[in-house]
Amino acid sequence: MTTTLQSIIRDAALAPEGKLKIDWVQAHMPVLNRIREEFERDQPFKGLRVAISLHLEAKTAYLAKVVKAGGAEVVITGSNPLSTQDDVCAALAEEGITVFAKYNPDAAEYKDLLVKTLETKPDLIIDDGGDLVTILHSERRDLLPQIRGGAEETTTGILRLKAMEKDGSLQFPMVAVNDAFCKYLFDNRYGTGQSVWDGINRTTNLVVAGKTVVVNGYGWCGKGVAMRAKGLGANVVVTEVDAIRAVEAYMDGFTVLSMADAAKVGEFYVTVTGNKDVIRGEHIANMKDGAILSNAGHFDVEVNLVELAEMSVSKRTVRRNIEEYLLKDGRKIYVIAEGRLVNLAAGDGHPAEIMDMTFALQAMSLRYVNENYKEMGKQVIKVPYHLDEQVARTKLESLGISIDTLSAEQKAYLESWAAH
Structure with missing residues (x-):
């Protein structure tokens, strides 16, 4: 053919x-x-x-x-x-x-x-x-x-x-x-965790240590992003809609907040939920001057850029892959890679x-x-x-790594329901 x-x-x-x-x-x-x-x-x-x-x-x-x-x-x-x-x-x-x-x-x-x-x-x-x-x-x-x-x-x-x-x-x-x-154990967690911060760091050229990073979503990708942010010295906040994942994030040592509260403290934001309108105008209204928004979900819908634009008096490109939105009250909000996948649109991926x-x-x-x-x-x-x-x-x-193999007796032991 x-x-x-x-x-x-x-x-x-x-x-x-x-x-x-x-x-x-x-x-x-x-x-x-x-x-x-x-x-x-x-x-x-x-x-x-x-x-x-x-x-x-x-x-x-x-x-x-x-x-x-x-x-x-x-x-x-x-x-x-x-x-x-x-x-x-x-x-x-x-x-x-x-x-x-x-x-x-x-x-x-x-x-x-x-x-x-x-x-x-x-x-x-x-x-x-x-x-x-x-x-x-x-x-x-x-x-x-x-x-x-x-x-x-x-x-x-x-x-x-x-x-x-x-x-x-x-x-x-x-x-x-x-x-x-x-x-999901390796690509979503370790791959996304590293490549997201590769993209953010090389695009912004700003320090992460000491900053507050808000990770929206604590699935396997969100876990990786939060883990790497912690490794870079950030104070990490996680937002979630799933109660079980929220408890997991808490027990992993992260602060868990609603997005309404996280909007008041974050300096870097990474959305990684697969859903739309995770960061909306009502959140942006309470963000710090200079907050940096990025997305690691597949589609560019997690940050509502329409509402951000409506709140702004101007928009300009200040660095490659960074757009500055000047809000009506004088605050500046930055968006990396048009809200598209930050690790690939502003980096080389995993x-x-x-x-x-x-x-x-x-x-x-x-x-x-x-x-x-x-x-x-x-x-x-x-x-x-x-x-x-x-x-x-x-x-x-x-990698040159060898692991053990179960013996026939061990397999039989694991498969038996009788008293051992």
């Missing part, structure tokens, strides 16, 4: 810079390297087309190359207009992967690139935030019959998929990669070693879907535990 498709990228001359980035992450992704060897041998995607929508930077690019090594024709686009790296796009296009992506396209062009990706009629998809799935199930239902299934990367995407499954809209199986142990595990799960889950989609039904599927464990074991091997 191989055809010649013309990539849509910013500048093909940037390819050498992008290749260096991809080579760097490849050298630090041993789990994915092992899977690439398996794919090259087995050719699990031979004759198929795979569409990928992820944050298009070097680590994602290497995942695309691994899928291609498995025999697929790969078409890739970005999942956020500010996280796409033009040099990486150019490098991928040079290596025979079709790329429909540019850094910072306007809203119409961004949507058009997503649609063009789907118009190549893929058999399998890897999605981030559910954008491809949503388009397929709304305006391009004519493309649904071709789709065997796919895998979803994020909490936000899985929330959308489960809503579709619940009302009977979902038309093919999707594996919930975000819910796998090797995803460390390579972290994404190594996540993208290994993506690649293995895609193979699992392709081999089992006829029996899966139209639903959200958990990553099988044996795939999760395989990723963890391969990671340990790459």
Whole structure:
């Protein structure tokens, strides 16, 4: 089914810079390297087309190359207009992967690139935030019959998929990669924790130690952001709507407040809930002069920028990726990366070693879907535990770490209900 498709990228001359980035992450992704060897041998995607929508930077690019090594024709686009790296796009296009992506396209062009990706009629998809799935199930239902299934990367995407499954809209199986142990325990916690502060620190060039950081949401991503803020010397406040998570944050040593009260004390704010309007005008009205707002959730809806703009008399860019809103009372509020994903729109995303595990799960889950989609039904599927464990074991091997194995007698002991 191989055809010649013309990539849509910013500048093909940037390819050498992008290749260096991809080579760097490849050298630090041993789990994915092992899977690439398996794919090259087995050719699990031979004759198929795979569409990928992820944050298009070097680590994602290497995942695309691994899928291609498995025999697929790969078409890739970005999942956020500010996280796409033009040099990486150019490098991928040079290596025979079709790329429909540019850094910072306007809203119409961004949507058009997503649609063009789907118009190549893929058999399998890897999605981030559910954008491809949503388009397929709304305006391009004519493309649904071709789709065997796919895998979803994020909490936000899985929330959308489960809503579709619940009302009977979902038309093919999707594996919930975000819910796998090797995803949320490491990617969501350690990856988000580090990359969010990488993005904030390099963008603001301000000290965190001694400041009050408000983390909105204490899921696995929020836990990581709070943990790293504490490590940087911040006084950390957590806001939550879930009582159990709020107790957990309290017992982890953090101050727990309502957003109304947290708005009065924060200097840095990081929203990481997956919901909309977490920070609203009523909160901004009570914030300190110079408060810095950022978002680590998938969509740019967690900070209500419309209400912030209505409260302001002017807006200007004061540093790259920082906009200053001058309020009517003279206070200044700063927003990083237009309220988009701060770790990718203003940084390079998660460390390579972290994404190594996540993208290994993506690649293995895609193979699992392709081999089992006829029996899966139209639903959200958990990553099988044996795939999760395989990723963890391969990671340990790459680190030179050995662990113990239960003996037959120990297994029998654990499985027995009789008195011991």
